Amino acid sequence: MSTILFNEIIFGPVHSRRLGTSLGVNLLPRFGKWCSFDCLYCECGFNKDGRKDNKLPTAKEVKEALESTLRDYTTNTGKIDTITFSGNGEPTMHPDFAEIIDFALEMRAKYCPEAKVSVLSNASQIHKPAIAAALLRTDNPILKIDSAIEETTQIIDRPQFLYSLKSLKENLEPFRNKFVLQTMFLRGEFEGKAVDNTTETEVNEWRKLVTDIEPREIMVYTIDRETPAANLQKVSVEEMEKITAPLKELGYRISISG
Numbered sequence: 001m002s003t004i005l006f007n008e009i010i011f012g013p014v015h016s017r018r019l020g021t022s023l024g025v026n027l028l029p030r031f032g033k034w035c036s037f038d039c040l041y042c043e044c045g046f047n048k049d050g051r052k053d054n055k056l057p058t059a060k061e062v063k064e065a066l067e068s069t070l071r072d073y074t075t076n077t078g079k080i081d082t083i084t085f086s087g088n089g090e091p092t093m094h095p096d097f098a099e100i101i102d103f104a105l106e107m108r109a110k111y112c113p114e115a116k117v118s119v120l121s122n123a124s125q126i127h128k129p130a131i132a133a134a135l136l137r138t139d140n141p142i143l144k145i146d147s148a149i150e151e152t153t154q155i156i157d158r159p160q161f162l163y164s165l166k167s168l169k170e171n172l173e174p175f176r177n178k179f180v181l182q183t184m185f186l187r188g189e190f191e192g193k194a195v196d197n198t199t200e201t202e203v204n205e206w207r208k209l210v211t212d213i214e215p216r217e218i219m220v221y222t223i224d225r226e227t228p229a230a231n232l233q234k235v236s237v238e239e240m241e242k243i244t245a246p247l248k249e250l251g252y253r254i255s256i257s258g
Contacts, residue, residue, distance in 0.1 A: 004043045004225065006087050007031060009057050009065040013077050016084070017257035018182075018219050019118060019140070023069070023080045025104070026087025027062060027094040029053040035089035036124040038158040039146075040190055040229035044088050047160070049228070059096035063103050070111040082116040082140065083108060092125040098134035105137060116140055120182070124161060126171045135179075142180040142219065143172070147197045148209035155195055156186070165209075172213050181215035185222050185240055188232035198235055203243050210247055220244060221257035234258070 006026040016022040028034045032053030033044045057065075066083075069076055083104055085091040094100065104117055118140035125131040126143070135141040147153045150165055157163075172179070183206065187196035196202070210218065220243070222235045237258035244254045 005031060005033070005045075009062055010069045011087075013080050016082075017221060017224065018142075018255060019084060019116075020081035021079065022082050022084040022118075023073075023077060023115075024087065025062070025066060025083060025085045025091075027057065027085060027091045027097065027100065028088040029055055030057070030088075033088045034093060035122075036093060036160050037090065037122045038160060039184075040156055040158070040195065041184060041186060041223055041227045041232060043225045043227075046228045056094055059099055059103075062096075062100050066104060067107055070107050073112055080112060080115050082118045083112075084118045084120065086120040090122055090124060091119060092121050092131050092135070097125075098130045101134040101137060118142055120144070122157070123168060123172070124159070124163075126175070127167070132171070132174060136174065140180055141175065141178070142182050143175070143215075144182045144184075145209065146184050147202060148205035149197075149202060152197055152202060155190065155193055156184075156197065169209075169213055176214045177216050179215055180217045180219055181210065181213070182219045182221070185220060185235040185243065186232050187235065188229070190229045190231065195229075195232065198239065198243065206243075207247060210252065211250070216253070218244070218247065218252055218254045219257070220254065224257070 007030045009026055011024040013021045013023045038047045108115055108117055116139035119138050120142050123143040146156050185198050220240050237256055240256045248254055
């Protein structure tokens with residue numbers, strides 16, 4: 001099992017299947033992983049394998065790194081489509097997340113106003129008003145929900161806190177029509193348990209969840225890199241098109257990445 005860790009605060013630009021040319025911002029440890037989920041498919045590996053470094057960059061370090069990159073970004077990076085907060089875990093866990101987002105928005109307006117500011121998040125911190133407000137100030141608050149069934153979420157995402165879909169739906173109310181829903185479809189086996197969020201029951205519950213929480217946009221995708229859990233399988237683009245077809249008919253904007 002190989003892992004991909006982002007060893008700098010600013011990384012890329014990289015080509016994102018979902019976002020185009022993306023300049024990454026890592027608010028997590030440079031040589032470790034820090035996350036409130038422990039997903040079977042995470043490219044950064046399992047949490048237990050990424051604990052050799054737990055030092056977070058300071059807000060000052062992030063600001064200096066971001067501004068120095070953006071100051072002459074056409075020379076340093078070429079044209080970028082988005083400044084994306086992702087990295088080695090859950091970015092909203094950084095204690096200065098809201099302050100850093102405000103700075104990123106300021107720097108975007110100053111140096112690259114055509115770029116978006118995006119955050120890839122598992123939504124575990126949106127019950128905190130400051131985090132929710134900061135996410136809503138970005139162009140793309142991309143929030144992950146991999147299943148509408150609690151048991152499946154526990155198997156695939158392995159939350160490291162008391163996870164509740166009911167609470168999550170309540171906390172998503174301010175995000176209605178303002179956020180991007182991200183869902184990973186996969187199947188396989190882990191520790192003797194079947195892993196599959198593409199069954200008829202799973203898909204029906206997921207579609208119902210979508211209409212309940214009303215995202216602005218939906219991104220569905222499948223495994224693209226080696227995963228820490230060995231026995232996982234990709235889902236075809238054709239199958240994801242079938243899964244999402246009824247939602248497209250309802251008018252939802254959906255992108256699919258195979």
